[in-house]
Amino acid sequence: MVYFADGVHPTHNSRSTYAWIEKGKEFQQPTVSGRDRVNINGLLNAYDVTDVIALDCECVNAESTKELYELALKKHPNAKNIYIISDNVRYYHNKELQNWVEDNRIKQIFLPPYSPNLNLIERLWKFLRKKVINTGFYRNKTEFRDAIRNFFDNIHTYKKELESLLTLNFRLINSQTISF
Numbered sequence: 001m002v003y004f005a006d007g008v009h010p011t012h013n014s015r016s017t018y019a020w021i022e023k024g025k026e027f028q029q030p031t032v033s034g035r036d037r038v039n040i041n042g043l044l045n046a047y048d049v050t051d052v053i054a055l056d057c058e059c060v061n062a063e064s065t066k067e068l069y070e071l072a073l074k075k076h077p078n079a080k081n082i083y084i085i086s087d088n089v090r091y092y093h094n095k096e097l098q099n100w101v102e103d104n105r106i107k108q109i110f111l112p113p114y115s116p117n118l119n120l121i122e123r124l125w126k127f128l129r130k131k132v133i134n135t136g137f138y139r140n141k142t143e144f145r146d147a148i149r150n151f152f153d154n155i156h157t158y159k160k161e162l163e164s165l166l167t168l169n170f171r172l173i174n175s176q177t178i179s180f
Helices: 062-075 095-102 121-133 141-153 155-165
Strands: 002-008 039-045 052-057 082-086 106-110
Antiparallel strands (some): 002 039, 039 052
16 A cells, blocks of 8 residues: 655635636625635545545644554555655654554655655645635635535545546656656
């Protein structure tokens, strides 16, 4: 089992990604009061784009990461090891988390610094923004959170689009392609 890991923090806020308005006409953009955040700690299966473990948590930190890893262990009880590829954010290097990881079937692999383009789940977050966050108006935080949860609950409906977007072909500077 191979997963890519990352946290994302969508903000409940009105977004105008683009608009066309006839000259001389007015358009009122509905807005929300406040800017609440939804914190999601996630895992994306490298070989099955619809296998996403998304944990809606109070804070993305070592504690929520341990909870996320436990969900992966529970989901794959017969896997010899679960490899998790992530960036170098501090909570992945937390001493307590590292000690817990050593006693379990989790193997962490850290990407080079400043290389979000190598973390496949970053593309999923961009897709989430495109399909849910930037395209709808959510009057309150509950509607916003529900729309995000609905995206993950029904991720299989986006399978074809995701298979084209979330590929394991990475292009290097010297233009060679690496496949896993």
